Amino acid sequence: MEKMGNDNLKPFDIDHLSTNQSGILADLQEYISDGLKTPGHHVAVIEGAAGTGKSVLLTKLFKNIRQGMKDPDSPYQGLKTVFTVNHPELLKVYQEMGARYRDLYKKDYVRPTSLINSAHKTDSHYDVVLIDEGHLLLSKREPYIRFFQDNQLTEIIKLAKVVVVVFDFQQVIQGKMFWNEKLLNQVLTPYDHRIFPMNFQYRMEANASVSTWIDNFVTGKLSPLPADQGDYDLRIFERADALFATIKARNQEGGLARVLATTGFQRRADGAHHVVLDGFDLPWDEFDAQVKTWPNRPESINQVGSIYTVQGFDLNYAGVLLSPAFEYDAKTDRMVVNPTKVTHKEIYKKNPNLTDADAIAQAKTDFMYNALNILAKRGKKGLYLKAADPDLNNRLLELQAQAK
CATH class of the missing domain: 3.40.50 (Rossmann fold)
Incomplete structure (x- = not known):
């Protein structure tokens, strides 16, 4: 009989990070804290290949932010935050996490088009927005799915004080989601931004x-x-x-x-x-x-x-x-x-x-x-x-x- 022995959340919800991951998490949290106190928009880009633990890191970061929102001594106290991913299967995992865990809510996890259109409709803005699989963001207008701007990353940056986005150019798989370093740099140039590289492999147990x-x-x-x-x-x-x-x-x-x-x-x-x-x-x-x-x-x-x-x-x-x-x-x-x-x-x-x-x-x-x-x-x-x-x-x- 097949041993499932693992639910949707297990690969993503890991409390004990590696030394490398913990170091990047600390740097990200410092960048976010500084960005919240500094004028303008700020973008942290986590770059890493498949299997480097980007989603695990982003999950831990979001949990830390959400838990800090109720702590009067935390830089995250009282923040307005949201997590977005343009991938229906991954969204299922994150929404299940929101439904199951304390300090998280299913409504905290949305698709980018829904986030952008809802924010425009209600004139909403966020302190921190986290984006998983940023290479799946639309980089062109798609009226059929009700996205009418030039690219989703720019629109999300406009809505937030600080954006943390994951990118892997080797996971760009469609013309409507075309991204390369040149295009990403064009989008980021008007804003304060910093690249956080992840160069270690955690998935494949290969030499x-x-x-x-x-x-x-x-x-x-x-x-x-x-x-x-x-x-x-x-x-x-x-x-x-x-x-x-x-x-x-x-x-x-x-x-x-x-x-x-x-x-x-x-x-x-x-x-x-x-x-x-x-x-x-x-x-x-x-x-x-x-x-x-x-x-x-x-x-x-x-x-x-x-x-x-x-x-x-x-x-x-x-x-x-x-x-x-x-x-x-x-x-x-x-x-x-x-x-x-x-x-x-x-x-x-x-x-x-x-x-x-x-x-x-x-x-x-x-x-x-x-x-x-x-x-x-x-x-x-x-x-x-x-x-x-x-x-x-x-x-x-x-x-x-x-x-x-």
């Missing part, structure tokens, strides 16, 4: 050789798999059904083992949105309105997760299926992206911040590499890979045989 191989792989660079993997399990599979069988076995052992896939798999002939690959055929679960998050549902073992269901969450083992959009280029011995085979065209929506033809072409590749980066770094204990493109998968199998 340096494995971490480097995965870092290279998600940008297209191919090399022999490391022979010394320590306790981490990195494997290439010849068939998707064999990968799934291994994931199910791992799930029986300790839970939180799931199959994930990138966009690029065609729908079945009957119109069902399934991932179908050499004997493997399961639904691709893009979004579900259930309260329990996708990785924590027992039935999701028989579904295929996506960036929309696992971004920000931990798994023990991730089995990642690379769609036909990822191909092998024998001339360069690299994995490349074929944008014409990307099926989720929404990710290539035009953005006024992205107009140069070469930059657009690069972004189309980067969005897919970034999506793969998100999926490939979900597993704490292991990563299993299978590519739909035969040439790419054969090359990966060769590199596995050449492990050194």
Whole structure:
């Protein structure tokens, strides 16, 4: 039987931070305290790759602020605060935290568009706003979802005395949410701001050789798999059904083992949105309105997760299926992206911040590499890979045989 043994909140609500995290938390709290006493708007940017503990740090910071709001000796006494994230699955976790814990409330956690529109309607302002997954903020107008300004970060900064926002440019996955360092700097330049880097890995229990191989792989660079993997399990599979069988076995052992896939798999002939690959055929679960998050549902073992269901969450083992959009280029011995085979065209929506033809072409590749980066770094204990493109998968199998 699968050992769930963990609820939605466990990966986020960690009271005992590492020495590095505690140091950054102290620096952030000092920056916030100083900003509250200084004229103008102030922005703290937490930058870090997937698995560096950004959400854990932000959760602890928000709890500290909320608890201090009732303390007459705290710099947070009487503050008006709010927490926002543009990710429905993560919002479920945070709202559950608000419903369960003292000093927190479900209403403290909202989507950015709701926050902005509500504040404009009521002429509200905040002392401190925390933003998780800032790379998912809209950077263009989206009237369809009732966002009419140029970008959400600027609008939130205007509403707050101090903003704390998390950013990872390697998790930018859509045109309407396009961010790079240049654009972020343009937004931040008018305001006092400070970058807080997080360069340590907490999710993946992998040695340096494995971490480097995965870092290279998600940008297209191919090399022999490391022979010394320590306790981490990195494997290439010849068939998707064999990968799934291994994931199910791992799930029986300790839970939180799931199959994930990138966009690029065609729908079945009957119109069902399934991932179908050499004997493997399961639904691709893009979004579900259930309260329990996708990785924590027992039935999701028989579904295929996506960036929309696992971004920000931990798994023990991730089995990642690379769609036909990822191909092998024998001339360069690299994995490349074929944008014409990307099926989720929404990710290539035009953005006024992205107009140069070469930059657009690069972004189309980067969005897919970034999506793969998100999926490939979900597993704490292991990563299993299978590519739909035969040439790419054969090359990966060769590199596995050449492990050194």
